[in-house]
Amino acid sequence: MAANVRESAMTDRRVGLRKCVEELTALFGDRVATGEAVCRQHANALTGLPVEPPDAVAWPVSTVEVQRIVEAATRHRVPLIAFGGGTSLEGHVNAPNGGISIDFSRMNRVLAVRPEDLDCTVEAGITLDDLRRELKPTGLFFPVDPGSGTATLGGMAATRASGTNTVRYGSMRDNVLNLKVVLASGACIQTAGRARKSASGYDLTRLLIGSEGTLALTTELTLKLYGVPASMVAAVSTFSSVDQAAEAAIAAIQAGLSVARMELLDALQIRAVNQRSGLTLTEAPTLFTELHGSEGACREDLLSFRSIAADCQATSFVSATDDEGRRALWRARHDAFWAVKLLWPGKAVLVTDVAVPLSHLASAIRETEADIASSGLLAPILGHVGDGNFHCIIVFDPSDRALSRTIEGFLDRLVARALRCDGTATGEHGVGQGKKRFMVGEHGGAIDVMRGLKSALDPLGILNPGKIF
Numbered sequence: 295m296a297a298n299v300r301e302s303a304m305t306d307r308r309v310g311l312r313k314c315v316e317e318l319t320a321l322f323g324d325r326v327a328t329g330e331a332v333c334r335q336h337a338n339a340l341t342g343l344p345v346e347p348p349d350a351v352a353w354p355v356s357t358v359e360v361q362r363i364v365e366a367a368t369r370h371r372v373p374l375i376a377f378g379g380g381t382s383l384e385g386h387v388n389a390p391n392g393g394i395s396i397d398f399s400r401m402n403r404v405l406a407v408r409p410e411d412l413d414c415t416v417e418a419g420i421t422l423d424d425l426r427r428e429l430k431p432t433g434l435f436f437p438v439d440p441g442s443g444t445a446t447l448g449g450m451a452a453t454r455a456s457g458t459n460t461v462r463y464g465s466m467r468d469n470v471l472n473l474k475v476v477l478a479s480g481a482c483i484q485t486a487g488r489a490r491k492s493a494s495g496y497d498l499t500r501l502l503i504g505s506e507g508t509l510a511l512t513t514e515l516t517l518k519l520y521g522v523p524a525s526m527v528a529a530v531s532t533f534s535s536v537d538q539a540a541e542a543a544i545a546a547i548q549a550g551l552s553v554a555r556m557e558l559l560d561a562l563q564i565r566a567v568n569q570r571s572g573l574t575l576t577e578a579p580t581l582f583t584e585l586h587g588s589e590g591a592c593r594e595d596l597l598s599f600r601s602i603a604a605d606c607q608a609t610s611f612v613s614a615t616d617d618e619g620r621r622a623l624w625r626a627r628h629d630a631f632w633a634v635k636l637l638w639p640g641k642a643v644l645v646t647d648v649a650v651p652l653s654h655l656a657s658a659i660r661e662t663e664a665d666i667a668s669s670g671l672l673a674p675i676l677g678h679v680g681d682g683n684f685h686c687i688i689v690f691d692p693s694d695r696a697l698s699r700t701i702e703g704f705l706d707r708l709v710a711r712a713l714r715c716d717g718t719a720t721g722e723h724g725v726g727q728g729k730k731r732f733m734v735g736e737h738g739g740a741i742d743v744m745r746g747l748k749s750a751l752d753p754l755g756i757l758n759p760g761k762i763f
């Protein structure tokens with residue numbers, strides 16, 4: 295009996311999907327595809343999680359077309375998975391229940407840049423690299439800087455992304471003024487205007503930022519922009535222990551220095567970066583720091599930071615003011631993930647992140663280092679330590695079952711440690727599938743409020759099912 299019910303549900307699902315794809319093909323032509331290879335390209339590829347491709351992919355070119363997709367999917371109860379750059383790290387774009395991936399890459403225009411208001415409006419599928427290129431002649435920049443330039447602004451908003459600049463400029467939460475979104479009902483709304491502040495009603499912008507495509511589909515974003523600072527100074531300091539490096543980072547932030555970036559890389563990560571980028575950095579725990587401000591302020595803050603680093607027993611301290619030197623350094627930092635892949639070719643890599651209040655950062659990293667050593671794992675540590683956020687890049691062989699269990703145990707302890715000191719299971723990568731199991735532990739009863747919001751906004755559960763909850 296139960297098997298019959300299951301089978302009939304499967305048949306209904308297949309029929310619904312077929313009809314939905316037929317309707318969309320009639321509207322979109324070859325901008326709908328069902329080939330196995332293209333569907334696979336639209337599933338998670340960057341984590342240790344299984345690859346779960348959608349059944350079809352659609353490429354809309356306008357908000358109205360996104361509405362047409364939602365209407366068809368609602369009629370036939372077909373899951374919809376928004377797809378930006380596919381760079382998310384917790385299985386966000388997987389399709390565990392099948393469905394249609396909405397690839398936003400053809401909605402990639404800058405619609406307006408308003409230097410006088412320091413803002414711009416873009417379509418959701420524009421990549422960060424393309425936005426940077428378009429903004430360059432204006433002397434303005436968008437500061438949120440996750441490690442991947444192929445991430446899209448829609449995907450970055452959906453994951454509440456942050457990155458190396460967050461310590462000074464904030465995350466996507468702080469830098470999006472307004473979203474244009476299509477709801478599961480098919481309606482299109484704007485979440486706010488362009489005013490820098492507003493006390494008008496519920497803050498729908500902030501509700502949707504970080505909702506991972508489970509509450510609405512973003513088609514346009516209005517973003518805050520900033521003038522390129524008059525002066526930028528980078529410093530590289532090495533320490534004998536990760537702990538000392540973290541202490542120096544904390545002291546610099548607490549002293550109120552004009553820190554724009556504060557990145558920690560452990561010795562193993564430096565080895566990988568050296569090999570990938572042809573650098574000769576000392577293989578020791580290292581802080582990459584960048585200060586932004588006027589020339590005088592940067593010079594003064596650099597001196598203060600040098601003395602903080604010395605107090606924390608820095609073993610070396612080198613600064614760079616020239617643009618090329620700074621850029622090479624940050625390119626190397628951004629390539630850290632790929633550097634690890636290169637150093638251990640043929641191995642899989644799982645990147646995880648947690649964040650803690652700054653005062654707990656040094657002890658959290660120290661305990662994590664000890665845990666990595668006693669678990670026998672290979673896992674370089676790096677992090678945006680100015681925000682109390684750090685990552686472990688776990689290198690593993692997916693066919694080693696015992697190792698997979700060791701990694702699960704390590705992840706459980708990592709998150710438990712972060713939560714014990716009032717931190718979070720993920721500072722920036724998001725929940726997706728990989729961190730679902732930690733949500734009740736972190737949010738307690740608040741998870742029921744989140745579930746209530748989900749069913750109010752998406753009563754049929756068609757938007758990115760199987761994520762967050």
Ligand SMILES: Cc1cc2nc3c(=O)[nH]c(=O)nc-3n(C[C@H](O)[C@H](O)[C@H](O)COP(=O)(O)OP(=O)(O)OC[C@H]3O[C@@H](n4cnc5c(N)ncnc54)[C@H](O)[C@@H]3O)c2cc1C
Pocket residue numbers: 340375376377378379380381382383386387398418419439440441442444445446447448449450451452453454455456457458506507508510511512513631632722723758
């Ligand atoms: C090398 C590397 C380094 C990274 N470093 C960082 C880092 O420093 N900081 C950081 O925050 N992240 C980092 N990430 C993770 C990743 O880059 C971010 O999560 C990024 O924000 C995802 O953007 P995307 O366009 O690739 O989204 P996707 O992976 O395509 O999608 C992510 C989620 O957003 C949803 N989504 C996508 N577009 C839309 C839309 N238009 N409307 C509604 N929902 C949508 C998807 O359904 C999915 O749930 C890194 C990843 C890599 C590979």
